[in-house]
Amino acid sequence: MADARARRALTVRDVATLAGVSPMTVSRTLASGQGVRPELQARVLAAVEELGYRRNENARSLRPGQSSGLIGVAITNLANPYYGEFAIGVEEEAAGWGRRILLGNTGEDQSRERQLVADFLGRRVDGIIVVPAAGTDTSHLTPRSLDGRPLVLASRLAPGVDADAVVLDDIGGAERATRVLLEEGHRRIAYLGNIASVITGQRRYEGFTRALATADIVPDPRLVLRGQQDVAAAVAAMTSLLDLPEPPTAVFAANNRNAIGAITAIARHPHVTEGTHVVSFDTFDLADLSPVPLTVVDHDAHELGRVAARLLMERVAGTRTEARVETLPVRLYHIVR
Amino acid sequence: MADARARRALTVRDVATLAGVSPMTVSRTLASGQGVRPELQARVLAAVEELGYRRNENARSLRPGQSSGLIGVAITNLANPYYGEFAIGVEEEAAGWGRRILLGNTGEDQSRERQLVADFLGRRVDGIIVVPAAGTDTSHLTPRSLDGRPLVLASRLAPGVDADAVVLDDIGGAERATRVLLEEGHRRIAYLGNIASVITGQRRYEGFTRALATADIVPDPRLVLRGQQDVAAAVAAMTSLLDLPEPPTAVFAANNRNAIGAITAIARHPHVTEGTHVVSFDTFDLADLSPVPLTVVDHDAHELGRVAARLLMERVAGTRTEARVETLPVRLYHIVR
């Protein structure tokens, strides 16, 4: 009845008074009930119910040895459904371990990532999961700057950081997909990727060149365009390729933004055959309806998130010392209209 | 040099000892520096630097009157890029107010939402932003169960909850888009939506029927299919409509999942003209390349997030008493191949 807005936050003491017991009995009842007479437990729980009491987790975690129950997660771009799915995976797995997620979006900006990680540490998170932003300054990811708190890298590795990680089979997936193009007889194959300093991109590019090497092809630098971060940039990049005197007959897109841009550019382009074959690393909505032949390198972002959280929790709980890198498989599928 | 992993967490006391001052001088220096001799400040900051000390935010927020600096955000489906964008908006705006995001995904499950909110309160968040899950039990969103903490509803309203909110112009947008179909002469217009209990869906359906009413049309119940939560379900629903003796000539899809499903079904269906016009509330990747005439009701999810966070922060800071509902505009655009 009283205005909830006005009342001071409730404490164990309030509950204890109402139940006619000591604060410790309240604490014990709420913790497990171990060693408290059932009758008293009932009184305590009734008082909790009546007052609407809720334990203060922040105060709780202040005690030494207590965990904050929080995990910090820094993601480069939540607007990418792939990372949204990833975040859900992390959250679900973490919830299973009684942990809650503190989330930050870095927007591919290392200084923002550094700031987020610092903040996470200030809140005494139990561990941190990072999809590292592009860049080479990883000093904020060393054990020293992390106060020794566990770190798991996800989706990408970070240069000079020796931590647990979960990544995709970028090299193998890119190589297999590129080989599909080669088997279809393509020789002029373009590459569209994002910022070159993103390790995932480097790995996918490596797979791409490896496959070409088996056919004794050296990538034509004029057909390799990197740095497209969004669909609009990818459309522009692909259009410029199609306008070349000798346009490519196939494209390897290192992520779904670039694939969508490539497909859009091809569909719009008047002078070129619509047969240009596209490979997309990452799937996307409506891939099924691609107007051009499409090979998708698909993977399970949800599982990526779950594994990242699991690695972190095992590290928190366990005694593993050496860093462990898990590689998740990818799956190719083809859409030919 | 010492193994960071092993060392006990640092405290103001450690810094004070190294700097040769009292803990209070450290605290004051870190708070603002007000009333501390510059020379001592320098010593303190040097010690902080040397030790790598970081203030414990949890302990800090324990003091009465101190804010936790946390905002709880519960979203129905992070894998929808629309909500990912929303989350980024919330996070950016919140960061501007010095707040961090505690994120949870409800998966459209009210009990999970209830649990999340309870947990947020246990962590003494400064406020809560909720995209309410479908359902009618909103008892966990009353001021009483929220301990009087501010709440902002986003994207959807919740039945019986009198709180600040930011929503789209669902009714107006749906009405305008439907009118486009009518003006093109369509009379048999289908409706594809998600769970009927989601208020956003109700509002969009209301706009749909309002427009039909102006043309003296009563929706044909056989053409109204609700409850499709994912693309696969929407494909099935649309396919069943196309198989009717008199299939619809246009479809209003109340969200992008249903629109993608509808387009996919139409494109695959052998017996029907590809001219079936689709309206999609929400945009999606590759909308540009729709193989069927498409009208998109677009909106700014990022801004939705920012406004939600702003309403919340204003409520935390301010003295507003009556609930405020902000309505964001939508924008129509047409794709005709």
Added chain:
DNA sequence: CTGTTAGCGCCTTCAG
């Protein structure tokens, strides 16, 4: 089985 004491890290209050 239950209660008392003490202290986690920080900062408000008051004394020097």
Added chain:
DNA sequence: CTGAAGGCGCTAACAG
């Protein structure tokens, strides 16, 4: 300008 005392909410350790 600086420091000492005390308490925020909770619970481990010990006493009864």
